[in-house]
Amino acid sequence: MAEEFGRSFATLPMGQLICGPIIAVAQGQSELCRVYLDYLFELAFREGDPEKGINSVKFKLPRQIVTPEGDTKTVELEVEAPLLSLVPVPAFTMDEATVQFTMEVKDIKTDKSGSASSLDTMAKFSAWGFSSSATSRSRHA
Numbered sequence: 001m002a003e004e005f006g007r008s009f010a011t012l013p014m015g016q017l018i019c020g021p022i023i024a025v026a027q028g029q030s031e032l033c034r035v036y037l038d039y040l041f042e043l044a045f046r047e048g049d050p051e052k053g054i055n056s057v058k059f060k061l062p063r064q065i066v067t068p069e070g071d072t073k074t075v076e077l078e079v080e081a082p083l084l085s086l087v088p089v090p091a092f093t094m095d096e097a098t099v100q101f102t103m104e105v106k107d108i109k110t111d112k113s114g115s116a117s118s119l120d121t122m123a124k125f126s127a128w129g130f131s132s133s134a135t136s137r138s139r140h141a
Contacts, residue, residue: 021099032092039092044084055083 038048046052058080064072 021097025094025097025099028097029094032094036092040084040089043087043089044082056080057083057086 041048041050044050044054046055058078061077061079062074063077065075066072
């Protein structure tokens with residue numbers, strides 16, 4: 001009975017069954033990287049193209065300065081900062097993947113209507129004082 005189970009599993013593509021989910025995880029990680037890079041380029045560059053320049057934000061920033069006389073006064077500075085430096089960028093990564101693999105044998109069919117056959121072969125060779133022979137026997141039940 002155990003031998004019959006072994007024959008049933010021998011025809012299954014075990015490599016595909018086991019490696020398929022692992023390859024899918026790797027493809028998923030690759031897709032996450034692509035999405036991450038697309039997001040970075042859209043955020044950092046105009047229309048996502050580095051040739052068109054960076055996306056930046058201009059704003060006025062009030063700052064306190066000390067005058068040469070020792071007084072403090074507020075001045076307004078104009079700042080232009082890259083948008084990428086102002087926005088938190090989430091890292092799209094996959095830390096862990098769980099693959100559960102379960103097999104269940106639902107049916108076993110055995111063909112006992114087969115026939116037995118055998119083949120006997122003999123070959124001999126002889127020349128210049130040298131002789132050789134080979135015998136082969138094969139049986140299939």
